[in-house]
Amino acid sequence: MAVQIAQLSCGTEYSGVQPEIERAAERVGAEIVLPEVDIDIVEEACEEVGYTPKSANLKVLLARAYALANGYAEADAAIILTCFRCAEGALVRSEARRYLQENTDLPVVTYSFTEDLDASELLTRMEALVTIVERKGLLARKRQEGLTLGIDSGSTTTKAVVMEDDEVIGTGWVRTTKVVESAEKAVERALEEAGYELDDIEAIGVTGYGRYTLGRHFDADLVQEELTVNSKGTVYLGDKQEGGATVIDVGGMDNKAITVWDGIPDNFTMGGVCAGASGRFLEVAADRIGVDLDKFGKLALEGDPEAVRLDSYCIVFGIQDLVTALAEGADPEDAAAAACRSVAEQIYEQQLQEIDIREPVFFVGGTSLVDGMVKALEDVIGVEVVVPEYPQYIGAVGAALLASNYV
Amino acid sequence: MARVFIHPPNSLILHDLVERFGHEPLSLPKEISKRVRDPEIDSPPMNVTPQDAKRGLKYAAVEVPSGVRGRLALIGPLIEKADAAIVVTGIEDFSFGCLGCDRTNEFVTYLVRRQGIPVLELEYPKSEEEAKAFVREIRDFLESL
Numbered sequence: 217m218a219v220q221i222a223q224l225s226c227g228t229e230y231s232g233v234q235p236e237i238e239r240a241a242e243r244v245g246a247e248i249v250l251p252e253v254d255i256d257i258v259e260e261a262c263e264e265v266g267y268t269p270k271s272a273n274l275k276v277l278l279a280r281a282y283a284l285a286n287g288y289a290e291a292d293a294a295i296i297l298t299c300f301r302c303a304e305g306a307l308v309r310s311e312a313r314r315y316l317q318e319n320t321d322l323p324v325v326t327y328s329f330t331e332d333l334d335a336s337e338l339l340t341r342m343e344a345l346v347t348i349v350e351r352k353g354l355l356a357r358k359r360q361e362g363l364t365l366g367i368d369s370g371s372t373t374t375k376a377v378v379m380e381d382d383e384v385i386g387t388g389w390v391r392t393t394k395v396v397e398s399a400e401k402a403v404e405r406a407l408e409e410a411g412y413e414l415d416d417i418e419a420i421g422v423t424g425y426g427r428y429t430l431g432r433h434f435d436a437d438l439v440q441e442e443l444t445v446n447s448k449g450t451v452y453l454g455d456k457q458e459g460g461a462t463v464i465d466v467g468g469m470d471n472k473a474i475t476v477w478d479g480i481p482d483n484f485t486m487g488g489v490c491a492g493a494s495g496r497f498l499e500v501a502a503d504r505i506g507v508d509l510d511k512f513g514k515l516a517l518e519g520d521p522e523a524v525r526l527d528s529y530c531i532v533f534g535i536q537d538l539v540t541a542l543a544e545g546a547d548p549e550d551a552a553a554a555a556c557r558s559v560a561e562q563i564y565e566q567q568l569q570e571i572d573i574r575e576p577v578f579f580v581g582g583t584s585l586v587d588g589m590v591k592a593l594e595d596v597i598g599v600e601v602v603v604p605e606y607p608q609y610i611g612a613v614g615a616a617l618l619a620s621n622y623v
Numbered sequence: 624m625a626r627v628f629i630h631p632p633n634s635l636i637l638h639d640l641v642e643r644f645g646h647e648p649l650s651l652p653k654e655i656s657k658r659v660r661d662p663e664i665d666s667p668p669m670n671v672t673p674q675d676a677k678r679g680l681k682y683a684a685v686e687v688p689s690g691v692r693g694r695l696a697l698i699g700p701l702i703e704k705a706d707a708a709i710v711v712t713g714i715e716d717f718s719f720g721c722l723g724c725d726r727t728n729e730f731v732t733y734l735v736r737r738q739g740i741p742v743l744e745l746e747y748p749k750s751e752e753e754a755k756a757f758v759r760e761i762r763d764f765l766e767s768l
Contacts (some may be wrong), residue, residue, distance in 0.1 A: 266736035565685040
């Protein structure tokens, strides 16, 4: 039977996005259900939750959450959707999530949509929900066994990792151009380092944007979205497979904040509409200053982020601010520090507001190698940030680890 | 003496009643007055800065209007340090000073309920009799603290 995802929403019917939501669910083998609520429980629900919105639809949204928490309706997971930039919707969405997490053990994700629904992002969220419901056994794996290959086809870079008997023995990293060719090169490098041939590999796991294409090309045993894979890879490498943790994953083009319990994500939020909170912003900033990214990160450590003001987080306008500051005589160190602070602030403001941070906080993805970013993130969120081993290979390691289930 | 959060947070009637019964009212005008007198801040007339709106992220996501978050940055900490609260409802038709945005009112009421402190919720009185009962209930509540 398909995984049933309860839709708690306001505005989807009028925004014309409902068919997209249903299509995304169908693609990951899930079914959208609208929990039935009796009109009599609407006021009761608002009273129980403690929130009484003006919008009748948002009252129904809360009533649906109440119905799930009190057994009037059933589902395997829940997705809470409201229109982007609706103040009441954003407040209710966040509190309905909190209410469901406090009163049920359902995995919950939230999403604010525009009329141009980003179906790929929604798909990743739905896929993660389905994985959490259907494949808990898969995610429970704590040791890598046999000889496995993990490939992470990211938007900017493609990573491959060969693992044997719970150890990483080969890595490959290339810029993503053509998805298949980039993956082949990354795999070739990882295999060369490991001293094996592709035929020796016992199981393959793929993740990232190009996962479906690579899954077919390599005949992979595991094709999995990056939210669950990256969080598993992180707690494995960070040696925190039990209890709670938070994973902040900032890649080339998007970012994710995930809370994990016993290695299984239970809440997450994704950026992606804007490249301002990604490695791309740092690359453009480093390019403008005229240094490579590694040097840029070290420069940032020496600078004062307050000395240069970036009024916009936008990758275009933010860089424009940076250019203006440099033209006015700002130090490159300060400009680099300000750029890192800008990315950290955007992650804080856009992603971390939607989850309740649990320590330890792990920082992974290519940007975690930029020293200034780690410091900026620590300054902004006010807790120590841990960068585990192989932070840029986290998705590939997670995929290689989980692929062990098929050895 | 208990610290009592009042809602609407700039209600002079509630502020006065709480003080008369020997408690400390946690109200918005007191917070604002601190800022107006702070020589370091200069964004008149209320001296709420963009940093305040960012601090409001503790209570509401970034897509909530910054004005709501700025208000929450001032009001939220008052709720957190309150030992009790008095919430007056049924005042939608009235404009209470700067609190124009009803989303803030909704959320503040919600935060108070979540706080797990003794809360007296009352309807705004519409007649003299109701007003007398209103004051009596507040008196009884404040005396019980």
